[in-house]
Amino acid sequence: MGNLLQVNGLTKKFGGVTAVNDVSFHVGEGEIVAVIGPNGAGKTTLFNMISSYIQPTDGEVLFKGKKISGRKIFDLAHLGISRTFQNLQIFSNMTVLENVMMGTSVNIKTNVFSAGFRLPTVKRDEEYAYKAAYEVLTMMEMSDLLHEQAGQLSYGLQKKLEFARAIVYKPQLIMLDEPMAGLNDAETNTMAGYISDLKEKGHSFLFVEHKMATIMQLADRIVVLDFGTKIAEGTPDEIQKNEKVISAYLGEEAI
Amino acid sequence: MEKVETILYGRRWKSFLGFIALILILPLVVSSQYVFTLLILIGIYCIITIGLSLLIGYAGQISIGHAAFVGIGAYVSGVLTVKYSVSPWVAMGIGMVATFIIAYLIGMQVLKLKGHILALATIAINIIVYILLVGLSDYTGGAGGLVGIPNLSLLGLDLGNQVNFYFFVWSIVFVVILFSTNIIRSSVGRILRSIHDSEIGTETLGVNVTKFKVAIFALSAMYASLAGSLYAHYINFIAPPTFYISFSILLLVMVMVGGVHSIWGAIIGTASIMFLNEVIRFVGHTYFNINGEVEIVVYGLIIILVMIFIPKGLVGILDVRKISPVKSSIKKDVTIKKNVASEKGV
Numbered sequence: 001m002g003n004l005l006q007v008n009g010l011t012k013k014f015g016g017v018t019a020v021n022d023v024s025f026h027v028g029e030g031e032i033v034a035v036i037g038p039n040g041a042g043k044t045t046l047f048n049m050i051s052s053y054i055q056p057t058d059g060e061v062l063f064k065g066k067k068i069s070g071r072k073i074f075d076l077a078h079l080g081i082s083r084t085f086q087n088l089q090i091f092s093n094m095t096v097l098e099n100v101m102m103g104t105s106v107n108i109k110t111n112v113f114s115a116g117f118r119l120p121t122v123k124r125d126e127e128y129a130y131k132a133a134y135e136v137l138t139m140m141e142m143s144d145l146l147h148e149q150a151g152q153l154s155y156g157l158q159k160k161l162e163f164a165r166a167i168v169y170k171p172q173l174i175m176l177d178e179p180m181a182g183l184n185d186a187e188t189n190t191m192a193g194y195i196s197d198l199k200e201k202g203h204s205f206l207f208v209e210h211k212m213a214t215i216m217q218l219a220d221r222i223v224v225l226d227f228g229t230k231i232a233e234g235t236p237d238e239i240q241k242n243e244k245v246i247s248a249y250l251g252e253e254a255i
Numbered sequence: 256m257e258k259v260e261t262i263l264y265g266r267r268w269k270s271f272l273g274f275i276a277l278i279l280i281l282p283l284v285v286s287s288q289y290v291f292t293l294l295i296l297i298g299i300y301c302i303i304t305i306g307l308s309l310l311i312g313y314a315g316q317i318s319i320g321h322a323a324f325v326g327i328g329a330y331v332s333g334v335l336t337v338k339y340s341v342s343p344w345v346a347m348g349i350g351m352v353a354t355f356i357i358a359y360l361i362g363m364q365v366l367k368l369k370g371h372i373l374a375l376a377t378i379a380i381n382i383i384v385y386i387l388l389v390g391l392s393d394y395t396g397g398a399g400g401l402v403g404i405p406n407l408s409l410l411g412l413d414l415g416n417q418v419n420f421y422f423f424v425w426s427i428v429f430v431v432i433l434f435s436t437n438i439i440r441s442s443v444g445r446i447l448r449s450i451h452d453s454e455i456g457t458e459t460l461g462v463n464v465t466k467f468k469v470a471i472f473a474l475s476a477m478y479a480s481l482a483g484s485l486y487a488h489y490i491n492f493i494a495p496p497t498f499y500i501s502f503s504i505l506l507l508v509m510v511m512v513g514g515v516h517s518i519w520g521a522i523i524g525t526a527s528i529m530f531l532n533e534v535i536r537f538v539g540h541t542y543f544n545i546n547g548e549v550e551i552v553v554y555g556l557i558i559i560l561v562m563i564f565i566p567k568g569l570v571g572i573l574d575v576r577k578i579s580p581v582k583s584s585i586k587k588d589v590t591i592k593k594n595v596a597s598e599k600g601v
């Protein structure tokens with residue numbers, strides 16, 4: 001009980017390479033779980049399996065006790081899981097406002113015919129999407145950028161935009177693949193602030209990051225991967241003292 | 256509160272007014288029957304190309320087989336009215352619904368394919384429909400065609416009359432524009448555009464991308480069917496060759512030349528190619544004494560030139576508003592600098 005996401009023995013083999021090897025962990029309700037590990041450890045592959053982009057070679061993913069591995073990508077958002085990408089997937093030729101409005105698609109019923117005939121439901125959908133997007137963008141201090149083309153924004157702002165799009169429909173579980181990569185210190189702190197604010201409101205997070213200071217400050221629990229295998233799991237304090245973790249990171253700059 | 260639609264996309268009544276004005280003025284300046292016929296055909300073809308621009312420019316899917324759907328519409332109308340004395344309006348409706356369903360079923364299979372393969376598959380559809388039109392000769396009249404398709408009449412108004420039919424066709428074009436821009440200026444339009452930028456991003460947000468692609472494919476086929484019915488009732492005679500691949504290609508050229516990313520591009524492209532078509536035919540036949548399909552050679556050339564020199568099509572050159580991305584990007588640079596500055600200032 002209380003387990004929103006349950007990952008059981010996930011394994012992914014790419015030909016001869018085992019990118020993720022028998023990884024199990026869970027994310028509780030209202031919890032922030034971080035996945036860390038050196039480059040190539042299999043973090044993104046793990047994310048991709050959880051969100052159905054690739055199918056696991058072995059193992060399964062449960063969300064609220066129901067199996068979700070094998071489902072279509074677009075089903076996940078409807079279940080209450082949203083995600084961002086390590087390499088941004090924003091809509092560069094659309095405005096900031098439109099991007100974030102797209103994030104409300106789950107709650108929008110408009111189809112080709114209702115749109116063509118301008119049925120009253122369309123107006124309701126549009127107003128809902130606009131209000132939701134405006135609210136989030138205001139919260140994130142981007143309301144002066146509503147009509148800017150997303151592709152023209154700075155990298156930091158694009159990261160914020162993708163985050164806004166992922167949270168706008170208030171999903172229960174938000175998965176972020178390196179949300180702070182490429183951000184300066186101020187931007188990183190702002191992003192961390194949004195995450196902890198949303199946690200207060202009951203959202204859960206699973207995120208991958210390399211910035212240790214931020215991870216230690218945000219995460220309730222940390223899962224450490226190395227060469228696809230989970231080598232440790234625990235609170236930030238436990239992880240910082242863990243021998244295996246320290247040796248896995250040996251050679252990497254200690255942040 | 257201001258309408259969300261206006262906040263996002265501005266107003267459209269100016270373009271509408273311009274369009275309506277043009278349609279009203281043209282009959283005053285055009286007296287030649289020949290040009291009138293051309294204007295009517297342009298209207299009919301615009302209905303198809305607007306659908307194609309939704310499909311190509313917005314849904315990002317190619318079709319080199321839309322003549323098939325025009326053919327289905329024309330033949331449903333033709334056969335039902337000639338052989339079964341069904342009311343033309345009912346026949347037209349049946350044609351549209353049937354084409355929508357057929358295209359939907361085809362689309363569910365075919366739109367899984369991408370790029371060249373999809374293009375080939377749509378050509379195949381066109382060929383199959385062509386073969387059926389020729390082969391089902393008991394109903395369609397086979398290669399000899401179907402004659403005696405009645406003119407339309409609306410509430411006692413004879414639409415066999417050129418002027419009446421001109422206004423009728425262009426009113427339908429207007430309705431099609433209205434319907435299509437309603438779609439573009441809604442969440443559906445945003446979904447279609449977002450697919451271009453990141454299909455995976457769109458799916459992640461919970462959108463069944465295939466469903467929307469198929470819906471647009473079927474809608475564009477339904478437009479084509481409507482155009483086919485209008486054509487049949489206007490020309491009163493239909494034969495299979497009209498609905499062969501060469502017509503699909505012609506439609507494609509119109510959309511590409513006009514610019515696939517705008518409904519207005521489809522209209523401009525259709526009109527330009529139709530007039531050009533006449534010029535080529537005239538010049539080719541009178542001065543070079545060429546008979547047969549000179550046009551097709553020129554179309555090939557046009558497509559290549561357009562792709563190289565004006566990838567955004569004529570509408571990209573003509574429409575000032577389309578230049579706005581450039582303008583606003585200058586403005587954007589300023590905002591970004593401001594933002595970076597303020598962030599650094601913190």
Ligand SMILES: Nc1ncnc2c1ncn2[C@@H]1O[C@H](COP(=O)(O)OP(=O)(O)OP(=O)(O)O)[C@@H](O)[C@H]1O
Pocket residue numbers: 014017018019037038039040041042043044045046086
């Ligand atoms: N589609 C694929 N085909 C083959 N190998 C792959 C594929 N995707 C990932 N890999 C391999 O799997 C391993 C794990 O990659 P993954 O991207 O999951 O690492 P990561 O932990 O996210 O790394 P980073 O911190 O650099 O983002 C790597 O060795 C990578 O080369």
Ligand SMILES: [Mg+2]
Pocket residue numbers: 043044045086
């Ligand atoms: Mg990664």
